[in-house]
Amino acid sequence: MRGTQAIVEILAAEGVPFVVAYPGLGNESIISALLHDEKKRIRCILPRHERVGMDLVDGYARVSGEAGVGLVCGGPGSAHAFAGIAQSFADNIPVLLLKGQVNSANLGTKSMLELPTVESFREISKWAMTVNHTTRLLEAFRRAFTALRSGKLGPVILEIPLDVADGEIPAEQFAYRPLKKRFRCTADPNEIAEAADLLAKAREPYIVAGMGVLQSEAWGELKELAEALSAPVGTTLNGKSAFPENHPLSVGIGGYPRSAMSTPQALHFAKKADVVLAVGNSFMSASSQGPIPDGVKLIHINIDPTESNKFRQPDVVLVGDAKLVMKNLLCALKERLGVRKGIDLEKAGKIKELKEAWQASWQDKVTSEGKPINPYRVTWEIMQTVDRNNTILLHDSGLARWYVSYIYESTAPRNYLGMGGQSEMGWSLGAALGAKLARPDALVVNVMGDGAFGMTGMDMETAVRLNIPILCIIINNSSLGISKVGIRDGKTEMVDLGGDYTKIANGLGAYAERVEEPKEFVPALKRAIASTKDGQAAVLEVIIALESIMRT
Known part of the structure; x- marks a missing residue:
């Protein structure tokens, strides 16, 4: 052979x-x-x-x-x-x-x-x-x-x-036998018992979920664990969608370790926590809101022991697959806690109160009639228009990441693809093609800036040629937005851009529209979605303002 x-x-x-x-x-x-x-x-x-x-x-x-x-x-x-x-x-x-x-x-x-x-x-x-x-x-x-x-x-x-x-x-x-789909391992039973003791005694447990939860398909165990403890759950950017953000215990992105993008409700409960359970995250950078305080117990579940002990030494390190470790941890907790009747309604009510106050603080942005269009309005109207349970949303690097991930509410596992370790400009277009091949039934939408489209936009022709009907939304502020925000001396020749991306997309065979009026975005979005359902890849070029980043 x-x-x-x-x-x-x-x-x-x-x-x-x-x-x-x-x-x-x-x-x-x-x-x-x-x-x-x-x-x-x-x-x-x-x-x-x-x-x-x-x-x-x-x-x-x-x-x-x-x-x-x-x-x-x-x-x-x-x-x-x-x-x-x-x-x-x-x-x-x-x-x-x-x-x-x-x-x-x-x-x-x-x-x-x-x-x-x-x-x-x-x-x-x-x-x-x-x-x-x-x-x-x-x-x-x-x-x-x-x-x-x-x-x-x-x-x-x-x-x-x-x-x-x-x-x-x-x-x-030639005698090749396929390997099994996953090789899993779990943590030491004594260490699981130690972690269960800490969690059973915790007054204010807090959970941070990362990419490892998604990779081990441990979202069911995460939900069960959160409900057993009545613990608020925040996610890292890469872990977004590991826990449904419409769940009463969800606080959205943040707390630890990516506090730069934390919601107020995430920070509120992270700061109150006496025990933090980090599952499948890597503590990739020190928290911009400060490290986990001394006296707060930290339990870290990760398949890779070298991801622990970076910026803070955990009290318990559970080395193993997130799904198996959480299954074992749940069994140990049931022995200590028994069967609880529902989640803590007072805590869920506080999360709801903080979340509603947070959403009210930026309603003026998502309802703005100003021109150019406010980019947060674009994200909000996507969220209000699509079926989030059957939509996969991707952000790109730079300002697109902030405009989208901070306020978009994901409701199902792997229906939001967050990236950030390298922040590769233009990643979302190719990744959207792959997501659509993995889930042909889903609406796949990637949101990218005009700078990012300049890096990889020619592959809209790939989407057209191979009948991979994704929807690419270009939020165009005619600049490398995040770099322009960082320039303070008024020199913009290294960040200003030009181009008519609607014409480019049309030339590549995609359905394409340019949107300049706020009230025109939703009708255009619906037409673009209809195009993808008919099998034609679509591009919406939305002319946006250079809006500042919302920070907590």
């Missing part, structure tokens, strides 16, 4: 539905094998740029819970994919990058398109390997999928030289 055919058989056995590939020297024989598969098991997707291709598989992985697979050539193709892999690495997203390479005999000779990218990728991947012989392909893919489905998740890189891909594997040596 040829190596390329073995690769197809392995990917099909692992249930990979598609490979995002950009052809070039070093990967064309693999692409050919995928396209000529008589069973047509794996779809090939051609993006306009390798970086967007990696954003696509990133978005697919976030929504499906399965690793996305990308395929690039050596040299420039690998270099283009680097930014997308960096974003996935920062947010712990499982993606598999297969990269072509020159013949093994020519490695180290500076052959055309040779680039020692595995060494470079090693620093931004969970695991990376150059396959040095065709007979090692099975081993390489077994190890790759093990890494993609165990422990702390992240990108995996397999470099496959031309001669390895085109070599032969004796038929009797």
